[in-house]
Structure formats: C-alpha cells, structure tokens
Amino acid sequence: MEYTERARAAEARDEGKGERGWSSGLTLTTAAFLFLLLRLFAVSGYQWHTAFAVLHTLDLDDSIGIVLGTVLADAAVAAVLLAVLLPAFLFRVVGGFLLSARLREEGRTDPRTGRWDLAGIGLLAIAVAGMTAYVLSFHRWWLLLVSLGVTALMVGLGALARRAHGQVGEASRWAGRHLMGLVLGVAIVAMLLSAALVRTPWMPLERIEVKGLPKALHGYVLEAEPGFLKVLTEREREFLILRDGEVESREEIVDH
Incomplete structure (x- = not known):
C-alpha cells in the first residue's frame, strides 16, 4: 500500500x-x-x-542575426540588458559555487551541485564580452557602476532572505528562489519592447548611389543576389528592387 x-x-x-x-x-x-x-x-x-x-x-538561419542585430542596433536596449544580465549570470555562477562548497562542508553534497555550471559560465562569459565591447565602444563607464549596483541589490536580497523574518523574510526568500525566473522575464519583456520599438533593421545603413537619382539613396540592403539588390529605404520604409547596373556605389554609414 x-x-x-x-x-x-x-x-x-x-x-x-x-x-x-x-x-x-x-x-x-x-x-x-x-x-x-x-x-x-x-x-x-x-x-x-x-x-x-x-x-x-x-531565412530561418537569419533568426540569430535578427536577435543580435536588434541588441546591437540600439545602444539603450543593449545597456539595459547588460546592466541586468551580467549581475544575474554572475550571481548564478558564484551562488552555485558557494552553495556547493557549503553542502560539501556539511556533508550533504548533492551530485547535481558538484558539477560545473557550464551553461552559467558560458552566459557569464558572453555578458562580460558584451559589457567590455560596449564600454570600449561608447566610453560609458557608468554602466559598470549600474551593473555593480544591481549586483549589490541581488546580494542584499540574498542576505535578507537568510536573516529576515515574517512577511519580509517570506517575500525575500520567494524572490531569491525565483530570481533567475524574474530576470529572464524582465529580459524577455525588454526584448519584446525593443523588437516593437527599435526601427533599425539588423543590418547597417548604407549610402547607395543610383543612376538617374539626384541624391544618394539611404537604405538597408536586405538581400544582395547576383543581378539585383533588395533595399529598404531609411525614412519612408519603401521596399525597392534595384538592378546591379543601376547601382554605382555602396558605402556604409557608420554614424547615424
């Protein structure tokens, strides 16, 4: 029974x-x-x-490029994601290491906690690389301070969960248990908002000289096949198909 x-x-x-x-x-x-x-x-x-x-x-293979292009196209979106995700991944890796060490000291080692968190380490490495590239490119060193502040907030939440009592303690412990889920939810919402609001496509803006046009065309080359170009104009968002013979030159516009 x-x-x-x-x-x-x-x-x-x-x-x-x-x-x-x-x-x-x-x-x-x-x-x-x-x-x-x-x-x-x-x-x-x-x-x-x-x-x-x-x-x-x-194409289906363009999905990764579209996601990364969305983040890289808007500096504000990238700053928000880096300021949140870098501390979260750091908290995950360090917190898992400390928990494993404490369980080993207490003789309650769980086989699952003894393994390296390779996924967390990989995500942390990506976030560090992104933060480094962002700071060096835009010279916005204050983002490091923001990230440090978010890290301190997470550490304080963990300390509060261990020491607080009553409703505050319960709320902090619940937040601590669901921290990664909350961070993931915030990241998903931020990505959806950026997807809806960021008008810059996932490829660089170009200045295209076209025969018969008095001014150069500013647009995004969505597809370049032998014989033609498919271009989305910058302002009017007009979809154009240009023959190779009509295009005199193409030049990427860096600052726009």
Whole structure:
C-alpha cells in the first residue's frame, strides 16, 4: 500500500515536471515567434505590404542575426540588458559555487551541485564580452557602476532572505528562489519592447548611389543576389528592387 502511494506520488511529480517543461517550452517558442513578428513590423514602419515584402528576404538561419542585430542596433536596449544580465549570470555562477562548497562542508553534497555550471559560465562569459565591447565602444563607464549596483541589490536580497523574518523574510526568500525566473522575464519583456520599438533593421545603413537619382539613396540592403539588390529605404520604409547596373556605389554609414 505504501509502495503504491509512493509510486503514484512519483508519477504525479513526473507529470508535473513534464507539464511545466512543456509549458515553459511553449512560452519561449511563443515569445520567439512574437519577437520576430514585432521586428518584422517595426523595421517595416508597421506597413503591411512592406512587411510582406521584407518577409520574403528572410531565412530561418537569419533568426540569430535578427536577435543580435536588434541588441546591437540600439545602444539603450543593449545597456539595459547588460546592466541586468551580467549581475544575474554572475550571481548564478558564484551562488552555485558557494552553495556547493557549503553542502560539501556539511556533508550533504548533492551530485547535481558538484558539477560545473557550464551553461552559467558560458552566459557569464558572453555578458562580460558584451559589457567590455560596449564600454570600449561608447566610453560609458557608468554602466559598470549600474551593473555593480544591481549586483549589490541581488546580494542584499540574498542576505535578507537568510536573516529576515515574517512577511519580509517570506517575500525575500520567494524572490531569491525565483530570481533567475524574474530576470529572464524582465529580459524577455525588454526584448519584446525593443523588437516593437527599435526601427533599425539588423543590418547597417548604407549610402547607395543610383543612376538617374539626384541624391544618394539611404537604405538597408536586405538581400544582395547576383543581378539585383533588395533595399529598404531609411525614412519612408519603401521596399525597392534595384538592378546591379543601376547601382554605382555602396558605402556604409557608420554614424547615424
């Protein structure tokens, strides 16, 4: 009887984990689809026919470039994400290491805590590289102080969770347990907002000299195939197809 109850309880836990995994996977898939859809409309100036034309220049392999291009295209979005994600990944790696060390001292080592958090270390390395490139490129050293302040806030939250009592203690412990989930949620919301608001596409702006036009054309080359270029203009968000013979020169515009 007792064995049957334990088996049923184990099955219920496994079913709950499966449902949560399916739900989280569906949520991330939905967020990814919504992100790409918002980017498509944002760069098209929310013009339906232009978005339809831009869609046909995309490939499934472009997804990573679209995500990274969105972050790199807007310095403000990149600053917010770096200021939040770098402390979060640092907190995850260091916190996991300290927890593993404490469990070993107490003789309660969990096999799962003895492993290196390779995913966390990889994410931390990416965040550090991004922060370094951002600071060196824009000379905004204050972002390091903001990131340090967020780190101090996370450490203070952890200390409060261990020492506080009552409702404050419960709230801080709940926040500590769900810290990574909260950070991930904030990051997803920030990415969706940036996808909807950032009009800059995922490729550089170019100055294109075209035969017969008195002024150079400013736009984004969405696709360059032998014989033609597919260009999205900078201001009007007009979708143009130019023949190679019409294009006299192309030059990237760095400061815009």
